[in-house]
Amino acid sequence: MAEKLEILLEECKRGRPRSQEALYKRFASAMYGLCLQYASSEEDAQDIMQDGFIKVFSKLDQVNNPAAFPGWIRRVMINTALEKYRSQVFLQRVDDIREEMNEETVDGIYDSLTSGELVGLIQTLSPKYRLVFNLYAVEGYSHQEISKELGITVGTSKSNLSRARAILQKKIKKSYGSAIAR
Amino acid sequence: MNEQQDRDKGILKDRLGDYRVDPPAHVWASISARLGRGSRRKMILISLSVAATIALAVLLGINFLQWDPFGPMETARTERGSGIEDGGSPGDRYTPTGTPASPEPASPEPASPEPADRPGAVAGPQEAAAHVEASVDLAEKAGIRPEDVGIRTEEAVALSDEAGARTDEPGAPSEHLARAEKSETDESIEGTILIAQEELQLDVPSGSEQENRDPRWIVGAALSPIYSYRDAEEQLLAVSSDYERGIISYAGGIHVSYRTGERLAIESGVLFNKMGIAISAPGVQVFKQSFDFAPLRDETGSSNILAVSNSMGNIVSQSGDIYVNSYKANQFYELNSSAVADEVYADQGIRQNFDYLELPFNVRYSVIKRDLEVQLVGGMSTNFLLNSNVTMPTTEGNLEIGYLTNLKTVNYSGNAGVGMIYHLQEHFSLRLEPRFRYFLNSINDQTLPVTRPFTFGIYTGLNYRF
Numbered sequence: 306m307a308e309k310l311e312i313l314l315e316e317c318k319r320g321r322p323r324s325q326e327a328l329y330k331r332f333a334s335a336m337y338g339l340c341l342q343y344a345s346s347e348e349d350a351q352d353i354m355q356d357g358f359i360k361v362f363s364k365l366d367q368v369n370n371p372a373a374f375p376g377w378i379r380r381v382m383i384n385t386a387l388e389k390y391r392s393q394v395f396l397q398r399v400d401d402i403r404e405e406m407n408e409e410t411v412d413g414i415y416d417s418l419t420s421g422e423l424v425g426l427i428q429t430l431s432p433k434y435r436l437v438f439n440l441y442a443v444e445g446y447s448h449q450e451i452s453k454e455l456g457i458t459v460g461t462s463k464s465n466l467s468r469a470r471a472i473l474q475k476k477i478k479k480s481y482g483s484a485i486a487r
Numbered sequence: 488m489n490e491q492q493d494r495d496k497g498i499l500k501d502r503l504g505d506y507r508v509d510p511p512a513h514v515w516a517s518i519s520a521r522l523g524r525g526s527r528r529k530m531i532l533i534s535l536s537v538a539a540t541i542a543l544a545v546l547l548g549i550n551f552l553q554w555d556p557f558g559p560m561e562t563a564r565t566e567r568g569s570g571i572e573d574g575g576s577p578g579d580r581y582t583p584t585g586t587p588a589s590p591e592p593a594s595p596e597p598a599s600p601e602p603a604d605r606p607g608a609v610a611g612p613q614e615a616a617a618h619v620e621a622s623v624d625l626a627e628k629a630g631i632r633p634e635d636v637g638i639r640t641e642e643a644v645a646l647s648d649e650a651g652a653r654t655d656e657p658g659a660p661s662e663h664l665a666r667a668e669k670s671e672t673d674e675s676i677e678g679t680i681l682i683a684q685e686e687l688q689l690d691v692p693s694g695s696e697q698e699n700r701d702p703r704w705i706v707g708a709a710l711s712p713i714y715s716y717r718d719a720e721e722q723l724l725a726v727s728s729d730y731e732r733g734i735i736s737y738a739g740g741i742h743v744s745y746r747t748g749e750r751l752a753i754e755s756g757v758l759f760n761k762m763g764i765a766i767s768a769p770g771v772q773v774f775k776q777s778f779d780f781a782p783l784r785d786e787t788g789s790s791n792i793l794a795v796s797n798s799m800g801n802i803v804s805q806s807g808d809i810y811v812n813s814y815k816a817n818q819f820y821e822l823n824s825s826a827v828a829d830e831v832y833a834d835q836g837i838r839q840n841f842d843y844l845e846l847p848f849n850v851r852y853s854v855i856k857r858d859l860e861v862q863l864v865g866g867m868s869t870n871f872l873l874n875s876n877v878t879m880p881t882t883e884g885n886l887e888i889g890y891l892t893n894l895k896t897v898n899y900s901g902n903a904g905v906g907m908i909y910h911l912q913e914h915f916s917l918r919l920e921p922r923f924r925y926f927l928n929s930i931n932d933q934t935l936p937v938t939r940p941f942t943f944g945i946y947t948g949l950n951y952r953f
Contacts, residue, residue: 309709322519322522322523325519325522326515326519329515329518330515332505333509333510333514333515334507334508334509334510335505335506335507337507337508337509337510337514338506338507338508339501339506340503341506341508342503342506351510351511351513351514354510354514354518355514355517355518357522357523358518359518359522362518362522415498415499415502416494418496418502419502420502420503420506420507423502424503424506439503441496442495442496442499442500443499443500443502443503443504445496445500461588470495
């Protein structure tokens with residue numbers, strides 16, 4: 306498998322269209338799932354996906370170790386999403402201000418939701434919350450790393466994560482209230 | 488609480504870390520098309536570059552070959568000097584190649600009793616006739632009537648005709664030559680030639696001679712007040728136009744141009760442009776302290792990085808005490824009830840400044856060539872971003888409160904203008920040139936809406952030609 310990927314990458318570096326398509330097909334579903342987590346809508350996710358793969362094919366020479374490719378392509382997609390929404394990290398939705406007030410956290414609230422349902426809820430968050438939430442809760446970034454990525458302070462990163470959780474819990478309770486055992 | 492967060496983190500990572508969804512088929516179609524377009528675009532760019540280089544090389548090559556720094560008049564002067572005035576032998580004169588002519592055919596008598604020291608001597612009848620005709624032509628060009636200097640056209644024509652009739656008589660030239668030497672008009676002819684040539688050299692050169700003698704290079708400096716503002720997407724303008732307005736600043740630099748033809752010139756140079764926009768109150772509110780509207784502070788005790796998106800980029804405020812109402816600033820909470828707008832700064836607004844180094848490449852075409860020359864100017868510029876900052880007017884001058892992010896460092900602009908050049912004397916001229924410049928690409932990177940700045944300036948300066 307690793308050998309095949311190595312050959313595929315070499316062919317892609319030479320600009321062979323068939324190999325590019327094969328590489329795309331191999332990673333498309335995982336990368337589209339990732340894009341959906343960071344995007345506000347399916348259309349945005351498709352835009353990120355397109356821009357991300359263009360970068361992948363144009364910067365493929367940077368990949369020397371095929372084993373590192375899955376992590377690298379994921380990183381490229383995340384960076385593309387961050388570029389798209391970075392400027393909006395500073396914007397504030399009036400709805401968010403109302404929703405983030407005094408929410409109590411509920412244990413195990415994510416257990417009863419499917420991945421698709423979770424992603425659908427994450428998409429409803431404003432970019433500044435969604436990016437911090439994904440980077441911290443899914444990618445495992447520290448607040449220090451997030452602050453550097455987004456150009457915000459560590460305190461802001463923490464507060465955004467806290468607010469993101471609160472908003473998500475409220476939305477989950479509102480949408481799936483009966484299914485959640487308190 | 489932390490345990491719960493860690494548990495949630497684990498669940499989310501499991502659920503979403505390998506979340507897969509098949510993308511729609513058109514996504515690959517778009518990627519594939521863009522990949523193909525990219526390579527095609529690259530090929531087009533390479534082809535255009537090669538074509539432009541070849542065109543430039545051909546243009547410069549043609550000009551180089553055509554450019555004779557001495558010009559035809561200088562050549563004429565050399566001929567004259569090597570012959571008549573230098574008192575050279577008659578056989579040295581009026582030979583097409585400039586080498587001594589073949590000696591006359593053997594004759595029992597010398598062609599002339601004083602062959603070398605007579606300035607008025609000519610080589611033979613044909614040459615003499617051609618000489619007469621040329622002198623008449625030159626005199627006419629100079630506006631001198633032949634009669635005024637003792638040449639009668641009939642005589643010249645008769646002499647020419649006679650010379651033509653004798654072309655086939657190898658032994659006869661001496662007779663005609665003697666006649667030519669004795670002609671009273673001869674010295675007048677030479678005098679006319681000298682006068683006419685002097686006249687032509689000094690005052691009335693012909694078109695091609697004038698072109699070759701004119702200076703081709705122009706260097707100069709120009710300075711202009713400029714009005715700068717921006718064009719943007721309609722939806723962005725709807726939001727921001729109420730508060731944003733253009734500013735007056737300045738631009739200036741040096742330029743050099745090369746005349747490639749009678750009316751065409753190419754120009755380049757280096758210009759500094761100070762551009763920007765102003766955001767007026769009530770678009771802007773300034774608070775006394777940054778924590779007035781940032782109640783959640785980081786470890787340092789204050790939120791020290793605040794940014795505001797507007798039509799020209801993201802303003803990152805260094806002091807953190809600025810709030811732009813119409814663009815939703817990055818404050819994460821509503822203002823503290825105790826937040827107090829600074830009475831001094833609240834109504835001042837802010838100004839975004841962009842400093843660019845402009846490298847223009849323009850083509851100049853002279854539509855009127857007189858003492859006041861009028862030129863149409865058009866071309867492109869590459870603009871390098873040198874600096875950006877955000878300032879606020881205070882009683883103590885402009886206070887720098889931040890800078891801008893998400894700006895492209897290299898931009899391209901199109902230029903169009905009308906140049907009015909007043910020629911003071913041979914080498915110096917004054918320039919007055921209204922010029923419009925419009926950015927061809929967005930000043931922002933792709934994370935922000937498309938915004939294209941433009942400037943209008945009236946450049947004035949001094950040119951030196953050589």
